[in-house]
């Protein structure tokens with residue numbers, strides 16, 4: 001079994017469109033991410049359809065609530081059979097620890113639990129406007145440290161912070177990086193971006209890529225091209 005590096009963000013407003021793409025690709029070529037849009041439209045049943053096609057699914061709902069509520073949501077995600085689930089590190093250490101402990105009952109079958117640090121769409125100015133008196137890099141490092149101390153498997157960050165995080169937190173701590181744009185691609189609402197090749201060189205474990213694949217004229221060819229470029 002290969003360990004695909006690309007996690008395709010299935011941000012479609014139609015199951016039919018999403019499955020048209022999914023049914024043309026091999027689960028060895030990529031993993032799939034279901035986020036707020038598709039989960040809100042199509043719910044757990046859609047996630048189950050992807051898992052039944054042998055794909056690893058990252059349920060990207062970015063839980064952020066009191067510890068008991070987030071822990072129970074993580075258990076619900078584990079019961080769905082997802083490969084990875086996430087919460088916001090800014091929800092605090094207690095929330096992260098409680099959620100990690102709640103997943104213990106699933107043993108080796110538990111999903112990877114990772115924490116969002118600073119959204120890849122945020123610039124330093126935007127971060128400071130929220131009241132955080134740090135650069136994105138400093139804040140990502142701070143939140144990733146709390147995440148590791150709480151026993152989670154890794155973080156969502158930008159590939160721009162990957163070298164720093166691997167240096168401080170070790171190779172085993174997983175880095176999942178959205179904000180990936182092939183050279184020349186439209187950046188859209190992302191801010192802290194890197195190309196797939198730069199991200200791999202920086203040591204990321206998994207790259208989340210949405211629109212550069214799903215909005216391409218030929219999404220299957222776009223996925224294949226990015227996979228070739230990082231081989």
Ligand SMILES: O=c1ccn([C@@H]2O[C@H](COP(=O)(O)O)[C@@H](O)[C@H]2O)c(=O)[nH]1
Nearest residue numbers: 009035118119120178179208209210211
């Ligand atoms: O910091 C974050 C956390 C999550 N995302 C999600 O990743 C994809 C990126 O999609 P693109 O189309 O490649 O921009 C999207 O589903 C986001 O919700 C993120 O971008 N940044």
